[in-house]
Amino acid sequence: MSVYKITALRIGTLYADKHPLTMGRGFGEPYTTPIWSTAIEGNGIKALVDTGIHDVEWVRQTVGAEYRVTQEEDETMQGALAKIGWTTDDVQIVINTHLHYDHAGCNYLFKNAIFYAQRIEWEYSYNAIENQKLYYAPFLYDWSAVRYTSWKMLDGECEVRPGIVCIPAPGHTPGSQAVLVSTEEGVVCIGGDAINLPENINENVLPNIIYNCEAGFHTLEMIRNRADRLMGGHDGAIQKYQTSGFPRIN
Amino acid sequence: MKTYKVTAIKMGELIVDKGSLTRNKDTGKKIVIPVWAAAVEGNGLKILVDTGIHDPAWVRAHICECTQSEDETLEKVLEKLGWSAKDVDIVINTHLHYDHCGNNKLFKNAKFYVQKTEWEAGINPLPHQADIYLSELFNRKAVNTTNYVLVDGEYELEEGIVLMPTPGHAVGHQSVLVNTEEGVVCISGDALNLLENITENILPNILTDSAKAYKALEDIRRKSEFVIPGHDPGIEPYMTTGFLKIHGCFKDPKVL
Numbered sequence: 103m104s105v106y107k108i109t110a111l112r113i114g115t116l117y118a119d120k121h122p123l124t125m126g127r128g129f130g131e132p133y134t135t136p137i138w139s140t141a142i143e144g145n146g147i148k149a150l151v152d153t154g155i156h157d158v159e160w161v162r163q164t165v166g167a168e169y170r171v172t173q174e175e176d177e178t179m180q181g182a183l184a185k186i187g188w189t190t191d192d193v194q195i196v197i198n199t200h201l202h203y204d205h206a207g208c209n210y211l212f213k214n215a216i217f218y219a220q221r222i223e224w225e226y227s228y229n230a231i232e233n234q235k236l237y238y239a240p241f242l243y244d245w246s247a248v249r250y251t252s253w254k255m256l257d258g259e260c261e262v263r264p265g266i267v268c269i270p271a272p273g274h275t276p277g278s279q280a281v282l283v284s285t286e287e288g289v290v291c292i293g294g295d296a297i298n299l300p301e302n303i304n305e306n307v308l309p310n311i312i313y314n315c316e317a318g319f320h321t322l323e324m325i326r327n328r329a330d331r332l333m334g335g336h337d338g339a340i341q342k343y344q345t346s347g348f349p350r351i352n
Numbered sequence: 353m354k355t356y357k358v359t360a361i362k363m364g365e366l367i368v369d370k371g372s373l374t375r376n377k378d379t380g381k382k383i384v385i386p387v388w389a390a391a392v393e394g395n396g397l398k399i400l401v402d403t404g405i406h407d408p409a410w411v412r413a414h415i416c417e418c419t420q421s422e423d424e425t426l427e428k429v430l431e432k433l434g435w436s437a438k439d440v441d442i443v444i445n446t447h448l449h450y451d452h453c454g455n456n457k458l459f460k461n462a463k464f465y466v467q468k469t470e471w472e473a474g475i476n477p478l479p480h481q482a483d484i485y486l487s488e489l490f491n492r493k494a495v496n497t498t499n500y501v502l503v504d505g506e507y508e509l510e511e512g513i514v515l516m517p518t519p520g521h522a523v524g525h526q527s528v529l530v531n532t533e534e535g536v537v538c539i540s541g542d543a544l545n546l547l548e549n550i551t552e553n554i555l556p557n558i559l560t561d562s563a564k565a566y567k568a569l570e571d572i573r574r575k576s577e578f579v580i581p582g583h584d585p586g587i588e589p590y591m592t593t594g595f596l597k598i599h600g601c602f603k604d605p606k607v608l
Contacts, residue, residue: 245573245574245576245577245599246599249353249535249536251512251513251514251529251531251536252531254508255506
């Protein structure tokens with residue numbers, strides 16, 4: 103069985119409330135919200151799940167008016183990759199869990215990569231519901247960032263490589279997907295925003311940025327049955343460059 | 353990432369009303385337009401996108417004014433490219449109107465890629481398009497039909513080549529995205545006849561579905577950087593670089 107090493111890359115921090123991450127909880131409770139990208143390495147493959155934000159100033163001006171955004175030197179995509187000895191040209195595979203600005207921001211950097219997203223996420227991004235329009239910036243993933251011939255638009259589950267599987271994880275957005283990665287500690291689910299925090303999956307709490315609640319609960323149940331550990335999209339308890347000991351799924 | 357060389361090939365000229373190319377714009381003006389097809393080569397493959405007209409006299413008798421110089425027959429063009437018909441591995445028809453599949457019969461060793469919905473529209477056309485489909489150009493009289501691959505939706509033909517549905521001008525129209533050294537070139541067929549269709553968001557006037565035709569223009573805008581429209585005089589025969597730029601005049605996406 104192929105196993106991989108995964109590394110948490112921090113691509114900046116949002117200083118927001120907790121409630122966007124946990125429906126019905128955390129109103130007015132400040133939460134230091136990391137923006138995670140995840141590096142996957144092994145079996146001759148360098149892959150990345152999500153690409154963070156492209157420009158902290160753009161985030162401040164466009165979506166971050168009501169909260170603070172920071173990015174340290176080793177939290178730019180290039181800075182974070184340098185810490186693990188990668189360059190942008192080394193990355194062969196980029197998987198976007200979804201196309202929100204904080205998950206597809208640096209797609210444009212990866213000139214040698216094949217990109218994976220769910221086709222319905224691409225379509226939805228151009229016709230998002232009113233309260234999600236703000237999160238989609240097509241120039242981060244359309245022709246101006248990625249050659250369309252480099253995309254694999256998925257219509258459902260896909261084994262990217264043995265031990266790396268994209269599974270549809272709708273709820274947060276209609277075309278969200280999660281990535282299951284086989285590691286020495288078991289199957290780690292890189293949850294994107296289908297699961298922001300272990301609390302979502304262990305206490306069955308939806309994210310509060312939500313397109314469809316029923317689909318969201320189904321996603322949580324499916325991942326509880328398929329993964330041993332969780333790399334949540336915005337889990338503040340995970341450490342920069344953490345490679346093991348990811349939170350267990352109960 | 354695999355790249356290919358794209359060559360624009362001219363299959364003759366038509367004289368049509370400009371208004372047939374640009375809905376409600378320039379009606380009553382005659383315009384001479386080229387008929388484009390394209391040769392795609394690379395990674396061991398020889399691919400044709402569309403095969404032009406079979407006989408200018410038939411076009412004059414049934415459709416509109418038409419000329420084809422001696423060096424614009426597909427046989428001569430293949431010669432000029434250094435190809436022979438038997439070497440062509442793949443033929444893609446953007447759609448099955450007479451001026452896009454006229455020479456399918458020449459390619460005995462090729463696989464033909466057409467959207468399934470277009471094949472069905474071709475043999476059972478809508479009444480207002482019955483005169484521009486000539487089934488003998490693409491059915492068993494022209495091609496060993498076991499060589500057809502009837503595609504259902506977006507399809508990655510090879511690494512670096514994507515067939516994408518762009519219906520609206522014809523029921524099952526598709527366009528071809530090709531990765532080249534310069535960027536992604538869209539061989540659009542008649543999803544746009546002229547560059548101005550996409551830069552000014554003006555539909556062609558030969559239509560089966562207006563809403564789908566607008567969506568087709570939008571999809572091409574999202575996915576490609578350059579275009580070879582089906583009939584644009586701004587393309588030169590045997591061009592291989594510097595195809596028409598889609599962006600920069602209609603709505604400038606924010607540049608990184």
